[in-house]
Amino acid sequence: MFFNRIHIQNLILSCFFTVIFPVLAHGQKIMVDTAQVNSQLTTVRSLIDVREFSAAKKIAQKVLVNASASEYNEARAWCEYYMGIIYFEITPIDSAFYWLNRAKADFSLINNQKALIKTYNRLGIFYRRTDLNDSSLHYYNLALNKATAIADSTGLGEANYGLGMVNAQVGNYTKALEHYSNSLAIREKLNDKAGIASVYNSMGILFWEQGAYSTALDFFFKALPLRVETKDRQGEAFLLNNIGLIFRDVAQFEKSLDYLRKSWKIKIEINDKRGISNSLMNIGSVYLLLGQVDSALLYFEDALALKQILLDRGGVANINRFLGEAYMKIKMYDRAQLYLTKAIEGYTKLEEPRGVVESKYDYALLLFQMGNSPKAFALVNEVLEQAKKHGMMDMVAQSYNALYQFNLAKNNCQGALQNYEKYIAVKDSIAGTEKMKQILAAQLQVEYENIVRQHFERFNEQLSLVDSQKQSRTRLLILVAIAFVLLLGLFLGLLYTMYKRKQALVEVESQRISVDIKQRELQEQRDELERQKNLVVYQRDRIINILTDLGESIEYARKIQQAVFPTDALLSQYFRDFFVLYLPKETVGGDFYWVGNCSGKIGFAVADCTGHGVPGGFMSMLGISMLNDLVANTPTSSPGLLLGKLRDNIISALRQGGHEDDSHDGMDIAFCTFDRNTHTLNYSGANMPIIISTNSNIPNDNRIVQIGEGLIEFRPDRMPVAYYERMERFNELSIKLEPNDTVYLFSDGFTDQFGGKPSKKFGYHSFRNLILSIKHLPLFEQKMTLYKTLEKWKGEEEAQTDDILILAVKPI
Secondary structure, eight states, rough: GGGGGGGHHHHHHHHHHHHHHHHTTTTTTOOOHHHHHHHHHHHHHHHTTTOOOOHHHHHHHHHHHHHHHEEEOOHHHHHHHHHOOOOOOOTHHHHHHHHHHHHHHHHHHHHHHHHHHHHHHHHHHHHHHOOOOOHHHHHHHHHHHHHHHHHHHHHHHHHHHHHHHHHHHTOOHHHHHHHHHHHHHHHHHHHHHHHHHHHHHHHHHHHHHOOOOOHHHHHHHHHHHHEEEEEEEHHHHHHHEEEEEEEHHHTHHHHHHHHHHHHHHHHHHOOHHHHHOOOOOOHHHHHHHHHHHHHHHHHHHHHHHHHHTTHHHHHHHHHHHHHHHHHTTTTHHHHHHOOOOOHHHHHHHTHHHHHHHHHHHHHHHHHHTTTTTTHHHHHHHHHHHHHHTTTTTHHHHHHHHHHHHHHHHTTTHHHHHHHHHHHHHHHHOOOOOOOOHHHHHHHHHHHHHHHHHHHHHHHHHHHHHHHHHHHHHHHHHHHHHHHHHHOOHHHHHHHHHHHHHHHHHHHHHHHHHHHHHHHHHHHHHHHHHHHHHHHHHHHEEEEEEHHHHHHHHHHHHHHHHHHOOOOHHHHHHHEEEEEEEEESSSSSSEEEEEEEEETTTEEEEEESSSSHHHHHHHHHHHHHHHHHHHHHHHHOOOOHHHHHHHHHHHHHHHHHOOOOOOOOOOEEEEEEEEEEETTTTEEEEEEEOOEEEOOOOOOOTTTEEEEEEEETEOOOBBBSSSSSSSOOOOOOOOEOOOOOOOEEEEOTTTTTEEEETTTEEHHHHHHHHHHHHHHTTTTTHHHHHHHHHHHHHTTOOOOOSSEEEEEEEEEE
């Protein structure tokens, strides 16, 4: 996803420099169509609502350039606000805070108080979600004070709700319930159904955490129809997920799976990848509790793949622990040991002590099952100390129980008895804590019922006041009527009353007919508006479906392309060590790498096909297919001969003949073979050199250039693998390699990448010097250095210029 933004960014930057610089040269300000900018902002907001963050980001960047250039500060501030929301969803959160702080400054500058309150509340949300509770409380209180000062009901409702969430997060449940109730009262007055549903959901979570499952479910089921009515698909998915987890906690696994699958289905429909990964993990946890380990493993592995793509380190650690438990259940101890080790490392980096303690506890049980009793005893004692340090009494109890079981299994009766007594003591203490939680849940229930009762009492008081006013008016009318009757007399009064009543009935009937006519007109207008709305919704949904189908097709093409690339396992069979840095500009790329058996020698190549994206992907698939066919049917290991035959096949397949309307597609390629017996490397290249880090003697050839100490370059023939004005035989270069020598094959994407200040290409000379500076490092560190150098060079402003591919191998 990161690299898909390149094309639009180049277009925006091009437009920016083309339009802005000539105008600034004359000292003028750009005039922008504000109506168009506002329409684009509406589109950005709509795309965020349907979680199309990449599309929203592209439009927001364009609007930000125009608004900044024209000094349209209102639009610029809203753009910055939306960019904060977008970056919180798709990148590390530092960028989100940067954009929201810019929006806060600009809203203050233009004195838009309601927008400033909205920004404070949004900062409160982001700080709460990153567990920075003090900062979250600070911004929510700012929003509360400012909203109170200007009587902004919407801002007051949101600020109270946020303060409730933070207080619940830090364990101040009574204060959390108070803020939730304030928010609920405000949102009921505003008829904000989405906001009411959010408060019900949070109240449900509050009671859930206290073990009051029935009350929690009541709140969740109150919120669910509101989510459906407001068409909040993501909120509906969250509620279904929470209901499923409660049923899991009370061991109603069939119901749990039913609700979790409903939530998963909705998350797939709205493309909520983080939510999808959580659903997969939760469903897997239910299967693990059911003892259906095979099913649990399938869900855990799918969830792990998504969590790794999303860089969700906490989620990855959780799933690694689940996988460790699953493999331990089926006695696959090596894999259980691998995943539990990863879980411990992950929780340690995240500084999550409970995760570390629980993972180490599982690891200790695994060690004991594997027969490694000394390490198991040592690790349980370590877990015990850490659990005591962090106040995790449940883990203290489990640790004593494990020591009791271990000693019992080892026939150490005295040790077993001592640990069993400690286990019972801690368990009794926990039982007291659980009792306190039940009392707290009961108190919360009473407080909530008091709040509801007060709410109804206020409502009844208002009804009583209305009734009283009605009675006062009735008494006044009676007195007037009596006075009227006394003045005109009983008989005349009766006649007059009958006359007026008849007249009133006629007037009421006339008004009723008029109202009916108006209602019919309004109904017709409403029906017309509904038809127009349905047409717009249909067109929007159709566009979204088209975009979704296109994205899924391209994603499937990427999977097919990845499937034909050499796997890490295959590369490990051929080479002692290697790395591949493959960064396509778009979802599929035109660069590819290949490894195969060339008549008993190891053949490997890197190629850069014409174009990138889908066209480049087609060419790469054609190249890989032809190389596989050539080495299978051509009894030669000569790189030059193989490149010649590959060129003939490309010309034949693309029907190239030098005509003006012929296809000009082809590829640049570096092709090598390595003889494991003689340690001889043969190379032939079409417009693509290679670099070799070696300690062997350098052959005397004008096409072999020494770059620095221990680093040489083999230069290629200046002609492509395609129809060309000069089509000679491809030459070959050879060298005998020594152990630990490294061969680097690469396309021109890295060297052609723009970046730096001022913007320029990285350059081939800089790339060679970079290889020279890192050639002594292990290959994995070389790969990370290359990637970090590329990202630092490119920076935040530059988009990726071309597909990037670097293959480095140590043959011996």
